[in-house]
Amino acid sequence: MNNSKNNNFKDKTILLSHGDGGIKTGELINNLVIKYFGNNILNKLEDSAVISNNLHEKIAYTTDSFTVKPVFFPGGNIGKLSICGTINDLAAAGATPVVLSMGLIIEEGFEVKYLEKLFESALEVLKETNTNIVTGDTKVVEKNSVDKIFINTSGIGFIKKKINISPLNIKPGDKILINGSIAEHGLAVLSSRPEFNFKTNIISDCAPLSSLVNEIMDVSDKIHALRDATRGGIATVLLEMSDKSKTNMVIYEDKIPIKKEVTGLCEFLGLDPLYIANEGKIIVFVDAADADKVLDAMKKNKYGKDSCVIGEVTQKSSLNTVLFKTKIGTNRILDKFYSEQLPRIC
């Protein structure tokens, strides 16, 4: 690689934190990836690339790699996750997912019965979302070259011409909605690791959200932006959205749905649930006038029963701050996190 190109990238080796979705990941993407591959579409760094030409519909295109450890965890496995992740990236662009690719990198010795289990789970999601895998690739590598199995999926979806979902559309007054309780995926994965010696009942929220997104877009044409709150949790997503839309936002601690057990475990481990990954949660920015009907539609979907409004967009601002109102009425400004809370959760 041409060294002269990466002089903005300070680190000499790739650290785990370059993959955690925080500040370091941003540095890697902005100072290396964009430097080499940057273009008008990639530079938007949205969940899916939206490609538009003279077709009736726009095309959303996305890709994601999955390296979760362990491969099976409460509420899902890497097979299910690899489909949900890509479906949700497409849904967050306002697209209806159509076809997916699947690339497998498998460690020699991985048991076929487990591979089939992963495929079964993946197939269930494909059926539910009315999508198919239409192309793929398989590589097998020597023992210890990967940890059991890594999966990459790409997906294509179509967006109706009139739909325009983008952080750039976020406006002051917009309500911020979420489709249920947070931080369950990250903790479910963590607590299923063998080195984690105590049991919890937390299960991953891993789920495909394309039906929910379709249903809310059917009831409102004032949905401004969507984002699935995966790596880095809802805090990271809100900060990104605030940054891209040049707005300030406020969210309320007492309105954010969070299960008691999740709060307890986070306190015990010193983790902040706002920064823990979800795999079935989407943040919706909608014009205040349509917030109630969108909320109703979300609640009717099986993945949105506990949906609620967690905050609002307050004003245009180049400061891009997300204010967190605590239960006791004090204020805190959310910040990007600077190092991995938990490695390899997706």
Add this chain to the structure above:
Amino acid sequence: MQNNTVYNINLLLKEINEIARHLPYINIMEVCGTHTMSIGKNGLRQVLPQNVNLISGPGCPVCVTSVSDIDNITELAENHNNYIFSFGDMLKVPGSKSSLYKKRSEGSNIKICYSPADALDFAQKNPENNVIFIAIGFETTAPLTALLIKKAFEMQISNFYIYNTHKIVPPALKFLLNSKNGNNINAFLCPGHVCAVIGSKPFEFISKIYNKPAVISGFSADDILNSVLMILRQLKEGKPATEIQYKRVVKEDGNPVAVNYINEIFDINDSLWRGIGNIEKSGLVLKDKFKNFDAKITFSLKDNNAKDPRYCSCGDILQGTKKPFECKLFGKLCKPDNPVGPCMVSSEGTCAAYFKYEKYTS
């Protein structure tokens, strides 16, 4: 439920404000990183009266681990026959040359563990490797290490070691009270978890000898505000005492079983606190019978004289004489992704807490 809590807190704040109006400026030192985090996270400084100042003490075990110890630990990691088991917080703490995090990306065998027992299990399964557990923490984690050593001794596991940095809290508070800044500390919020193990009695010297309030506090916003109120009431009445607010967890005598484990395995000795220096009788060392498990002895590691980085104010911050904002490096050269001093590294470090929760309110 939530309404009740807010209701209570409003009442609490009302009484705190009423009492504080008749008091001079007071500094209350919290001596537990979890308190520091909770104060920042809940924005408690925003609701306390201006003359009630919360300052952080040496309550984060990662922060007070000496540079020399970090250097020794990274040296151990350089030998690829060694497997280092550590709590995650220790990884990024910079020594004078490197950190475990850097060593890991360079190929050293460093495993993050949530339970020290993992290290012993690994040692049993991999007898050809040396397994070294970085034993760190105050009285809260010392019983776990003690139990581990007891097990390793009984099972005669010869490839298992600890790099021991265990410290105990009360002598450090005594040291601070005797220091030139001692008069500026008006009261202590004592560490709830530590007291769950050793009870409240070891902290009674604060009120009995130094005539200052000491309240053993829980960790929620409600707990901490209640503890502050208890301190203010004591000051108002002029009757300093050592009281327990965190009664649902802390008993006066603590947990005698856990204390017995500590006493069975460890002796008390002097210990080097980062940024502060040597504090008499503030460290735990393995008793002679268990010296074989001490990595520092087995691998002939010596203390070096490595100093904290230039301009780093961690020492002052750990003693409550400076706030993070007063450090030249804070938020500029020293950030969580590139920490200069230990207080910025640990998730419970004072600088990390201020950076994460309060840097915009400075």
